Amino acid sequence: MRVTIMSKTLGGLLLLLAASCSLAADWSLADLMQQLGQKKAGTATFVEKKYIAMLKQPLESSGELAFTAPDRLEKRTLKPKPEAVVLEGNKLTLERSDGRKMSVNLADRPEVSAFVESVRATLSGDRSALERYYSAALSGGSEQWQLNLTPLQPRMQKVISQIRIAGGHAQVRTIEFLQADGDRSEMTITSTSTK
Amino acid sequence: MKIRLHKLALGLWLALMLGSVLVISQTRFVADLSAFMPKLPSARQQMLIDQLRDGAIARIVLVGIEGADEAERGRLSRLLVSKLAHNPRFTSVQNGDAQTQQRDQRYFFDNRYLLSPAVTPQRFTAPGLHEAIQGTLDAMSGDAGLIVKKILPRDPTGETLHILDQFIGESQPASSDDIWVSRDGKRAVLLLQLSESGLNTDAQAAALEEVKQTFASLPGRHADSRLVMSGTSVISVASRNIIQSEVERLAIMGSLLVVALLLLVYRSLPLLLLGLIPVVSGALVGIASVSLGFGHVHGLTLGFGTTLIGEAVDYSIYLFIQRAGGKNPSHFWRTMRLGVLTSATGFAALMCSSFPGLSQLGLYSISGLLTAALVTRYILPGLMPQQLNLRDLQRPGLLLQKILDGLTRLRWLMAVALLAAVAVLVLHQQDIWSRQLNALSSTSAAQNKLDAELRGDLGGNDMRYVASFSAPDQQTALQLAERTRAVLQQLSRQNIIGGFHSPDELLPSIATQRARQASLPAPAEAERRLRLALQGMPLEADQLSGFLADLERARSQPLLQRQSLQGSAASVLLDSMLIRRADSYLVLLPLKPASGETIALDKVRAALAAQQLGQVTVIDLLEETTAIFDSYTHEALLFSSLGSLAILLLLCVSCGWRQAVRVTIPLGCAVLCTVAILDACGIQLTILHLVGLLLVVAIGSNYALFFANKQQLGSDAEQRQVEISLVVANLATVTSFGLLGSSSVPVLSFIGSTVAIGALLALVFAAMMARIGPRALPR
Numbered sequence: 001m002r003v004t005i006m007s008k009t010l011g012g013l014l015l016l017l018a019a020s021c022s023l024a025a026d027w028s029l030a031d032l033m034q035q036l037g038q039k040k041a042g043t044a045t046f047v048e049k050k051y052i053a054m055l056k057q058p059l060e061s062s063g064e065l066a067f068t069a070p071d072r073l074e075k076r077t078l079k080p081k082p083e084a085v086v087l088e089g090n091k092l093t094l095e096r097s098d099g100r101k102m103s104v105n106l107a108d109r110p111e112v113s114a115f116v117e118s119v120r121a122t123l124s125g126d127r128s129a130l131e132r133y134y135s136a137a138l139s140g141g142s143e144q145w146q147l148n149l150t151p152l153q154p155r156m157q158k159v160i161s162q163i164r165i166a167g168g169h170a171q172v173r174t175i176e177f178l179q180a181d182g183d184r185s186e187m188t189i190t191s192t193s194t195k
Numbered sequence: 196m197k198i199r200l201h202k203l204a205l206g207l208w209l210a211l212m213l214g215s216v217l218v219i220s221q222t223r224f225v226a227d228l229s230a231f232m233p234k235l236p237s238a239r240q241q242m243l244i245d246q247l248r249d250g251a252i253a254r255i256v257l258v259g260i261e262g263a264d265e266a267e268r269g270r271l272s273r274l275l276v277s278k279l280a281h282n283p284r285f286t287s288v289q290n291g292d293a294q295t296q297q298r299d300q301r302y303f304f305d306n307r308y309l310l311s312p313a314v315t316p317q318r319f320t321a322p323g324l325h326e327a328i329q330g331t332l333d334a335m336s337g338d339a340g341l342i343v344k345k346i347l348p349r350d351p352t353g354e355t356l357h358i359l360d361q362f363i364g365e366s367q368p369a370s371s372d373d374i375w376v377s378r379d380g381k382r383a384v385l386l387l388q389l390s391e392s393g394l395n396t397d398a399q400a401a402a403l404e405e406v407k408q409t410f411a412s413l414p415g416r417h418a419d420s421r422l423v424m425s426g427t428s429v430i431s432v433a434s435r436n437i438i439q440s441e442v443e444r445l446a447i448m449g450s451l452l453v454v455a456l457l458l459l460v461y462r463s464l465p466l467l468l469l470g471l472i473p474v475v476s477g478a479l480v481g482i483a484s485v486s487l488g489f490g491h492v493h494g495l496t497l498g499f500g501t502t503l504i505g506e507a508v509d510y511s512i513y514l515f516i517q518r519a520g521g522k523n524p525s526h527f528w529r530t531m532r533l534g535v536l537t538s539a540t541g542f543a544a545l546m547c548s549s550f551p552g553l554s555q556l557g558l559y560s561i562s563g564l565l566t567a568a569l570v571t572r573y574i575l576p577g578l579m580p581q582q583l584n585l586r587d588l589q590r591p592g593l594l595l596q597k598i599l600d601g602l603t604r605l606r607w608l609m610a611v612a613l614l615a616a617v618a619v620l621v622l623h624q625q626d627i628w629s630r631q632l633n634a635l636s637s638t639s640a641a642q643n644k645l646d647a648e649l650r651g652d653l654g655g656n657d658m659r660y661v662a663s664f665s666a667p668d669q670q671t672a673l674q675l676a677e678r679t680r681a682v683l684q685q686l687s688r689q690n691i692i693g694g695f696h697s698p699d700e701l702l703p704s705i706a707t708q709r710a711r712q713a714s715l716p717a718p719a720e721a722e723r724r725l726r727l728a729l730q731g732m733p734l735e736a737d738q739l740s741g742f743l744a745d746l747e748r749a750r751s752q753p754l755l756q757r758q759s760l761q762g763s764a765a766s767v768l769l770d771s772m773l774i775r776r777a778d779s780y781l782v783l784l785p786l787k788p789a790s791g792e793t794i795a796l797d798k799v800r801a802a803l804a805a806q807q808l809g810q811v812t813v814i815d816l817l818e819e820t821t822a823i824f825d826s827y828t829h830e831a832l833l834f835s836s837l838g839s840l841a842i843l844l845l846l847c848v849s850c851g852w853r854q855a856v857r858v859t860i861p862l863g864c865a866v867l868c869t870v871a872i873l874d875a876c877g878i879q880l881t882i883l884h885l886v887g888l889l890l891v892v893a894i895g896s897n898y899a900l901f902f903a904n905k906q907q908l909g910s911d912a913e914q915r916q917v918e919i920s921l922v923v924a925n926l927a928t929v930t931s932f933g934l935l936g937s938s939s940v941p942v943l944s945f946i947g948s949t950v951a952i953g954a955l956l957a958l959v960f961a962a963m964m965a966r967i968g969p970r971a972l973p974r
Contacts, residue, residue: 050336052344056733059336081333094338105369107380159341183344 029127029138032145035170037125041068042194046075050185065189073120087116114156118149118163119175134163144168170194201577208574211566212476215483222486226396226435226494240823251771253393254286256403256426257649258385259377260410263417271413271420272374272383278409279387284402287388287767291368291375299763303358304350306759308749309703311354312361314711318352319721324728327352332732349741351734361700368653377652382423384652388767389428400432425646433642434940438494441940445498452930453508460923461515469578470511473567476574477507481563485555496555498935498943502950503560505931506538506894507567509924513901514571515579516920517913528572533849534897535568537842541893544838545886550827552942553886592915599918599962606963613864616871627870628828629879660786660794662695662803664811665779669757672773672780673704675808679784682806683799691798693789698773698782701765708754718747786813824882831882835889842892846900858899861960862892869953883942887949894928894950895957902961925958 044065049058063077073087084095092104092112106113114133121129130136133156134149149163157180164176171194175187260268260275272290279288289295308314317323331353335343346355368375368384375384387406391398403424410422453474457467478500485492510531517527542564545557620627662679666672680697687694699707716724721743726736757773760766774781788794796813803811846855866888873884901921932954935947 048336050340052335054347054734054738055332056735059332059340059733061336075338077337081337083337085338105378107369179341185340 029136029147031142032138032147033125033127033130035125035142036123036172037069039067039069039123039125039170040195042066042191044189044191046187046189048185048187050183052183053181067123070124070126071120073116073123087120092116111153111155111159114151114153115160118165122147122165123172140166142169201573204573205577208476208570212479215479218483218486219479222482223491224494224497225491226438240819251388251767251774253427253431254389254391254770255767256387256389256406256424256428257646257653258387258406259382259423259645259649259652260385261382261421261423263420265371265376265380267417267420268376268383269372269374271410271416272385274413275385275406275410278413279406282405284390284398284405285387286390286770287762287764288385289375289387289764289767290383290385291370291373293373295762295764299765302760302763302765304346304355306752306755307350307354307358308715308746309708309711309752309755310700311357311711312700313352313354313357314714316714319714319716319724321724321727324352324724325730325732328728328732328734331356332734348739349745351739351742358700361696375653377648382652384649386653386767388770393428393431396431396435399428400435403429403432423645423649425642425649430642430646435494438498438940441938441943442494442498445934445938445943446500448934449502449505449931452934453505453927456923456927456930457508457512460512465580466515469575470508470515472575472578473511473570474503474507476570477503477563477567480566481559484562485559488558489551489555493552493555495552495940495942496559498938498940499556499946500559500563502928502931502935502947503563503567505928506560506564508927509897510535510568510571511575512924512927513920514575516923517916530900531568531572533845534900535564537845537896537900538564538893540841540845541838541889544834544841544889547834548827548830550830550882553831553882556886589912589915592912592919595918595922596915602959602962609861609864609960609963612868616864616867619871619875620867623874627874627880629881659817660692660788660796660813660815662784662786662799662811662813663782665776665781667779669773669775669780670704670706672782673699673702674706675811676773676782676784677704677707678806679803679808679811682802682808683784683786686799686802687789690789691802692794693787695784695786696768696772697784698769701760701769702755702757702773705754712750712752712754715746715750717750718743721746827882828885831885835885838889839892842896846896850900850903854903857903857964858896858961861899861964862895862957864960865895865953865956866891868956869949872952873949881941881945883945884949887946888953890946890950891953891957894954895961898925898954898958899961899964921958925954928954 045062046065047060047062049060051058060079061077061081062079063075066072066074066076071087071089074084075086076082076084082097086093086095090106092106094102094104096102104112106116117126117129117133121127127136130149133153134151137148137150139146139148144166145168146164146166149165151157151160151162159180160177161180162178164178165172165174166176167173171191172189174189177185179185258275260271262268263271273292276288276290276292279285282288303310313327315323318327328351331343331347331351334340334353334356335347337343343353343356346353369378369380370376371380375386376382377384389399389402391402393399406424407422410416454467454471457470461467461470481500481503482492482497485496513527513531539561542557542560545553546561548554548557662683664672664675664679666675676697676699680695680699683692683695683697686692703711715721722736725739725743729736729739757766757769760769772783772785774783786794786799794815796815799813803809803813843855843859846858850858869888869891870880870884873880878884898921901917929951932947933951935943936949936951938944938947
């Protein structure tokens, strides 16, 4: 009987201990990636603002985003000028309003790859793809996290100094590109459906 | 009297030989693609030929560096470029390095106001500027924003974007560490442009050799790195080399084989030398007449010449063996004359071909055979010793007679063979003909594979559709190109074509450049308009001072010339579209299909005609080459049939229809069985197989004729002499054509294998059918 009480108490203590541990531990990159990786597909709308030193006001564009795991990402800009970027596997296709298309093989263009993976690898929770091009630093918690990506390649560093991705749970809410020349762009994402 | 005649003949012969040698010493020998091109081309075929000869295609060399590791390949690629860049043999040497890329970017950026099709007076009014700048800002807000941002201060109207727009959708070579690499990353790739056109194979060969040597001597080169090259020039140089070495090999081997055969039969050096006289005379006269008739001699003709050795030597064989008794039966000469005539008839049919390779063969063979026959008839008898010391052929003769008698009894086998042949042909009917021109090309499958790979690596589109025209001078050519472009642009919008390129994208005509320059406002006015245009925009005129300065400079900048592109990748593209020829300019505009594979060319032609651009020819290169080949095949079928018919008529007229039938049946069987054998071996027939069949008829008829006529010779012993001479002659023919059949040059091997099989069958069948031995006659 005593033994049972003891064991129960011990069990309860251990449970408590475990709970307090998980509270204290940082919300780890692995956890975030695991959570993001659960998503199979999603659509969203976006508004992107580009702050450029030469211009008095930011340039604004908006449109739709669609993601299908593991590697399809589509960004369809509707305003001010319709165009689309479709990323599928290793192929990046630019579609213009007049219907002309231009395809780039990512394997041929490492710097474009780096750029593209910042978003795609984050959305699909592909940590190894992400860390191939960036050193990642995570802050915040599951509810509200921010992932700072710093490019590893010198070529990429010349263009982008940092990418800041923020969100809550498995939802990405903003993506900010800080350019090496001081200009920056900020994309706000509003999810419309998730699977 | 007879001696004087003989001396006259001898003198004539010597003069002829001397003349031939003189002609040959002045002869140009070629081994390019010209043998495959029609003699009297249509306008569209002419375009195709121009393309192959003068076109940039013929000057492009695709180079790959394989082996070692990526860093080493990159180093070698850079070194090779630096070594070849200033070599006058090359007009362009590229590996995608940053320097060349910058040169191209500079050309387009610095000259944007002369190059951009968007530059019009309207665009540089205040509202025009407003609209253009807004367009650039919109582009900046989009996915290419990072790139557009860079050009905004100096090019706010986005002219550079308009220029680059024309090249959108072009596949570019992959690059790694700033140089081009293959898709799989396993080789570094380079693009060379030779200074010399495809007309000068020697110079191209020397340039290619120089690339190889330069590569081999690159300092510190890893031993396992290697160079691969492809392109039209590489292929034509390689096939020329193959043809040259083949011709030498065939000539040596052919001579050796025939000499060995003759020695075996005659066992006498003087007779051997005498026997070779008609052969050598025939070959010399043959080459000299082709040289006189065509202005040059193709290597293939020379390769084919070895078969003449086999045929011409027959005549002396007949003469020596049949006249070993010292008699001079007049019907021997009659039979031989008929034999020569039938052969010549067959070759005459070849001469009518519009396929220059074949008509050269025809002329060569006719003149060669006639010479050999005449020499045998009029020169050899005088040189022959009174008493021929021929070895006794009594025993082999008797043996042979036994075999032939056996064959005669096996006559039913011919019917079986015939039935089998028909069965094979009926079952395989569909794919008996090959329609591919490259079935005749001498390049190996490995070379073709490499070519396809390198083309893929370098992002080259295989040009299938081309709009082309010629113009007397460069400006007229460019102006016509501009007018054509307007039509093509319309077609592109209607999705009839997917895209196109025109030389004026890279180098507008002087008139257009002047018009664009005139569209640009003077500095003060430009600034006023810009301020107006920028009202309500997030941009200040002061930030665009670079733009105003560039506008001012553009107004007075020197107009672009062809030299302005020197050293850029764009210059290679321009060279491929604007080709300078001796007295005119050839313009080629590549067209891309909109979707799928094909373009409705009739619509393109109609649209061009509607704009009075009827002189622009639109061609489908694939269809055109196939059509040329088809026309050769049809023509070959026609002249082979006519030739065979002529031979039969000749036989009928000279020896009566009964005899003709006895000669024809074994020939027909031999032809059918040869086709069936080739078909059963999985070989698709080409025009050259057809030619081979015609030769089977021409040569085979000789055997049948001698067999059929021999009973007129009288005694059994004499008949045996005839038979043995026939078999020896046949062996000589089969050997020399068989040797040709072993050649790695398809043109030669096709004819060779066909004739070797056919001639052998013709002899066997003729022995079965035409031979009327005493024992075969009904008792």
